[in-house]
Amino acid sequence: MHDTPSTGPHDLAVVGTGVIGALTAYYACLREPGLRILLVSHGSRVHGATALSAGFDTLTGRDEVQRELALRSTKLFDKLAGELPGLPRRRLAVHWVVARSGAAALDATLAGGSRTTPVDEEHRQALGQVFPGLRVGGDQVLLSSAPMAVGGPRALADRLLDHVLGRPGSMLAEGFRVTGIRRDGRRLELTAADGSVLTARRAVVAPGPWALDGPVADAARARGARVKKVVAFHVLTPPPPGAPALVFEDDDAFLLPDEPGGRWILSITSPDWDRDPDGPLTIGPHDRALALALLERHVPGFVPHLTGGRVFSDCFTPGHLPVVETAGDPDVVMAIGGSGSGYRLAPALAEHALTLLYGRTTAP
Known part of the structure; x- marks a missing residue:
């Protein structure tokens, strides 16, 4: 495949445009304003759990790790409210x-x-x-x-995606069901079910309930998803x-x-x-x-x-603890296992995924 301005290679591909994917793309824009981001959804841009979640943000955790994720996410949600006024969120x-x-x-x-x-x-x-x-x-x-708080996961994801897509060089590929990600030299090739290919230098895979059907399926099953x-x-x-x-x-x-x-x-x-x-x-x-x-x-x-x-x-996932780690390639990170808490933990999970790729945290 030959690269074109519309197909890449983008700097970052985010596979999955639910709330975790949307936050990942948004935070990537804040970290690196010049990044060309490719958003990939196998259906419409916001669907699945994000479209239907009640958005109940309980500040709880089954263990210390999950409690830390909840605390960090609450802080990041509060920061988002200042950056994007009018988001649906109330105590x-x-x-x-x-x-x-x-x-x-x-x-x-x-x-x-x-x-x-x-x-x-x-x-x-x-x-x-x-x-x-x-x-x-x-x-x-x-x-x-x-x-505690209740928010609007779908409205939040839509707002974040609009922000990302307003940046030069970023694009959304809908109806692109990623079946595999392979390395081709210095870039990654994302292959769809119909054989078409998109390219990027790095990728975050946040597939929600489709974790067991796609590029991180084997890794997800190995972790008990x-x-x-x-x-x-x-x-x-x-x-x-x-x-x-x-x-x-x-x-x-x-x-x-x-x-x-x-x-x-x-x-x-x-x-x-x-x-x-x-x-x-x-x-x-x-x-x-x-x-x-x-x-x-x-x-x-x-x-x-x-x-x-x-x-x-x-x-x-076992223990309802999300999994955010590299998956087969140091430039591919998966964020899976929302376990019914994907929305309330999403900011911290997105931040962690980008830290694995870029090696630093810039948000407070």
Whole structure:
């Protein structure tokens, strides 16, 4: 293949235009303003988990590494808000239902040394007006933590991609399904399913749920990556202004107010593993049964309003710890394993990917 002004070699190819890929490209522009960046998406430019994620940014982590990623991402999100005014992001109060015996373990997951506090009776009664029929089991406690954030992953990715594509020499290749990346001298060749080729000097592969079908598939499988269905129901009753989130820690589920949509989002943990992200994904009767059982236990007043929702898939890794490392070539970095937390950890993951390629961190 012969290089042309439109095909490369670009300085950096970012494979995957979800929120991790978009942030990677954006930060690359800040680090090296003259970089020619190639954005590659096998479908439309923002789809998959980023298009459908609720954007709940809990400042938590399963281990110290994930907590550090969460803290770093929060700092970077705050910086983004100053650089790109008008991004959808707001703080909200968060309450937790957890087994009494698990309260200390919950505190251990909170980043930055934060701790929960018990909800007193007056506050509990007020929460009952927001969550009708609120119930907490006899072996459970209702706790409050510091406010956390909710953002708009799709709006953020779109804004970042617009910024990158406004730079001279950068371009977007949609419908280019990368099946392999190989070195050809001082450049990388990205080959698509139809045999077409694009070139770049370096590449970051952030494929979301398509990690097991593409140029880093073998490396992803070697690290135990699997694809799982993610389900979020809609509870069609308007949340009051300033409504808090309610996290069911032992069920790995949460209720999140979607004030612009005039509804609540109920995210549950689906038991459906090893799902093809390109296959038909639907909310099944077993998903609805799980959601109804959860609401009947804790917020029975929401049961009549549980109607439809959103379903997608994500790549999960052991321990739910994302993997950001080189993949077969020092100029190819993969960022995989969002494990349902890809949005809230995305800034730190993007920063790490670029540090592996360029050897330094420029953001604060």
